[in-house]
Amino acid sequence: MRCPRENAPSRREVLKLLAAGVSGTSLSGWLGTLAAQAKAAQGKKCILLWMDGGPSQTETFDPKPDADAEIRGGLEAIKTSVPGILIGEKFPRLARLMHHAAVLRGMKTLEADHGRARISMHTGFRPGAGGVDYPGLGSIVAAEIGRPDSALPNFVVTGSPLNKYDVVRDPGYRGPSYQPLVLRVPGKGLEKALPPVPPEEFDGRVKLLESLDARFRTSTDAPAARAHEAGLAGALKLLRSDRSKAFDLTLEPPASAAPYGESDFGRGCLLARRLAEAGVAFVEVYLSNWDSHEKNVAEGTRDLMTQVDQGASALIGDLADRGMLQDTLIIWMGEFGRTPRTNRVGGRDHYAQGWTTVLFGGGVRGGQVIGSTDRQGVEVTDRAISAADFMGTVCRLLGIDYAKEIDTPGGRPVRIVEKGERLIQELF
């Protein structure tokens, strides 16, 4: 195993030295390119609708109307706004918006365990690969196209995962500045956003605190002290900004909140829209309980589908009405799909060999299905998409140079997306 040399300057340090003119070589050429790319990415945003537990592709976006009942699972397929594209019957509202969607039916990934697959689909890497902790998509987006000076955090997560897991929030090698603000219950808004003492008194206290922190940081010069100051600064910026109102769903007129539905997921979608409008680069909305190994859980997912249909369709509709859909990529996915055939107890088990994700907006060429599984839904017959293919494509759509190498704290440079990615060219 490669052991980072303790004394050698890291690649990043070398680059810094080069940029500072220590070496005679001019880097202005490619620095210029980077600047141009960064400019192009300005204003791009991403909303990830995370279906925690892994939804059935067969019952949602890859229906098999001609297959046996054990594969169909009791749900019919319905027509959509795009001739030839059929989706599950629980999505009547989304069906009218499929001209904005690209359905990726050839997802073929390697992890079929919840914990590992959640990390893999968030980071694009297999967990533990190379002994590196990889950042999730939210941290990548926040670091690459988020606005560092924004009063609002660039990465927000809302909703709750399956009860025994935490949300995927590890910023990995990107470090603590790129961890998300996590709001478990979207309707509650930002809790404790207001100080309980009058503003002047609060400001006096904060001044004292900042002075204590500055003195401690200067005397220790420790990364943990700097992280503490950064977190505090973020919280104060938010607390003092009227843009934190974006978090308060009670400010939304009832008529425009209604289409999102009465679920936490619907409210999460509404929050995502409000945050995207306020400039937040990445919002992730969790919807749990898709882990339908048994019949009763499988039946419970029907209600989840309705929540998705309401929340996602309202979100897409609102973004389209506001002219924001072109710049806002919406991803619908879980960590894997489910076995095409129902099992003995009327449920479906984990399945990573052939499943489906959906992209809306964000400049994707909509109204198309890419890739397919066979008639029984078992094998991918066309255009298999790996986790790295998917992640590379999403980065490209967001204007992120994913081939760029980032230095990890251990000194090892790693690409944002694992090498060997094949972009889904049909989308561009």
Place this chain on the structure above:
Amino acid sequence: MRRGYRLLVASLCAATVWAQEPARPVKLGSQSDSLDRLIELRLGKAGSVPSPVADDSEFLRRVTLDLTGLIPTYEETLDFLGSHEPEKRRRRIDELLERETYGKHFATIWHELIAPPDTSRAKGGSDPFAPWLARQFTLNRPWNEVVYELLTAEGKIRENPQSGFILANSLNFDPQPELLADSTARLFWGLQLRCAECHDHPFAPWTQTDFWGIAAFFSRLRKGSTDGKNPNGYTFTEAAPDDPISQKFWKSPAPQDVPGPAIVVSGMARKAAGTVVRGRFLGQDGPAWSDEGPFRERFARWATSPEHPFFVRNAVNRMWAHFFGRGLVHPLDSQAPGVLGSHPEILDFMSKEFRDSAQDQKHLIRMICNSRTYQRTSRRGPKEDKDPSLLGRMPVKRLRPEAFYDSLSLVLYPPLRKPGKGGSPALALPGPIPGVAREEFVAFFALQEARDAGSVVNQGIPQFLRLMNAPLLNRETPGLSRFQTQGGSPAQVVESLFLAAYSRRPTAEEAREMETYVAETGQKEKGYAGLLWAILNSSEFALNH
């Protein structure tokens, strides 16, 4: 052997001129001294000047947090600072190691490593595993014995709490050989073998057969439910050696009857799926198996033996990381043949000490805590620290969320000394904070940045908002009123608050600033409240330095 090593160390050290002696010489054991010399040798080579030894305040706060997961109380701090006993640091270390909070603190750490919240574990207060771990640390049982019990556990968790390890590596209470192999290698050997589950390891010499050869020892472990659905009622049983090896994955072939420890590679492993792998000690061809069990016991004896190439090194490395915030081998699960780490000679030296002491954890801790290296200040010197991993000064660590809660409790709701019992301040334990449940607080503030790294206080925005604006730091508390009712001057109250929260007195500059602040608020109560608010929100309080 040890003598030869000492001579080697001594001769190496003789060649170096020490740049600076500690401000106050601390009498050290010879083992701690050897450790220091190895650290200082490297610093000298790098041209770095080590920082001076920390003052009593800094030392006391650090060592109390590291050993018991609590800051020292106001009374303890006063006692310690006022003591002129020359051996007081050594004595304090010994005394802390005897406290109940020592066992609890290390149990919290290992409980999270072994049974993270996203795995199966008995919920909440009913989990007998954490108290069992605490007992092992309190009794200072040799580490190999503790791990042996974990690896060979059977039965109900309520009667055999050590089966918490098996439970944590189960899905729906069904023991998973792959998870057990992965956890054993990671936690007890510092090896990351999981990559080798599905393919040969990309950058370490581990093959798929190595991984599955370990998983094989767990393949006959069965879930056996005896009394309904209560998770604590579940029991784990080792099946007979001729029992078919377990089959779990939808892609696996039919059960096969293989003698000896063996496993059928699961469908996840792609190319190798369906092949049968025999139990094998890592990196060895054998042993040759007769058909006689029990195989798990034989595996566990080898897995925890002093001769195992990684067991002792991993224990030492993890202990080192606990105190210095980073392993000698980093990350903690990146041990492999040929990986020497940042200070190979220290890892070798301490491993030998650990082995020779029959795996005495408190011995390791004493070596570290009595060293100059551990007792150096964390404050930066005049020159920039070129390479912090050389440990010329003490690294700053974040508190665990449990330690944060308990320390807040100690400051805000100081436990009362029981009169008539000598009122030993050492026995003052933090209680629950009124209206703030510990479990909920810990969950809200916990951040686990990397797998196998312990949770630390989350410095995120919701956490700051809560700390700043929730009633906890915005209401009257006995922690503040006790100093006010004593009727001291503002200078005295400021000093007391600093001692209670930071375990130190304010500098003259700080004292001036704090007193000015209190005066400017126009109302003393308001001023003190604001002052305590600022102190408890500050990085100096939330960090171990």
